Amino acid sequence: KNEVEQSPQNLTAQEGEFITINCSYSVGISALHWLQQHPGGGIVSLFMLSSGKKKHGRLIATINIQEKHSSLHITASHPRDSAVYICAVLNYGGATNKLIFGTGTLLAVQP
């Protein structure tokens, strides 16, 4: 079993829909990252969370440390949101600053 699991693996939505991507992890963590990767593109850090909730524009990320679960929400989705969204956790005891990655969620937003 992977230490970081994302769901769903693939998601197709219509423009304007509210989208949720989930991330569950089984290790102790110091922080959790949500990353975005466009096709053929580099990786951009969207959020880093250690507790609670963060919002940036139409994106909202939440984390529940007790349940070892995080969600990424996209409100009023747009075709330009189409990308792979990757959850990554910073392993607790992180003298190595090591990130452990989920396998990503491929999101396609159709006009």
Add this chain to the structure above:
Amino acid sequence: EAQVTQNPRYLITVTGKKLTVTCSQNMNHEYMSWYRQDPGLGLRQIYYSMNVEVTDKGDVPEGYKVSRKEKRNFPLILESPSPNQTSLYFCASSLRDSLNYGYTFGSGTRLTVV
């Protein structure tokens, strides 16, 4: 602009021909790391460096070497590339206190070994 620069972006090479992928950051970050990304497997750590002259193996180090002679540079060396090293490679950096400052990723290097 604060960034991590990788070169080349694309590379096709033949089995056994030594190659180097360069990574440079301009943010004075102590921590640098290399990852490979493969379909269905996600990103996996190859090597990392906590500071100059301090490097260590990640999860998949076989067939790779690194060096950290200067703080800004962290090249990835494939001494004798093989087809199973065909992958998308990313370099990333962060301050030692990554908990508060996060990570910056390079644009990626797509390597094909034939």
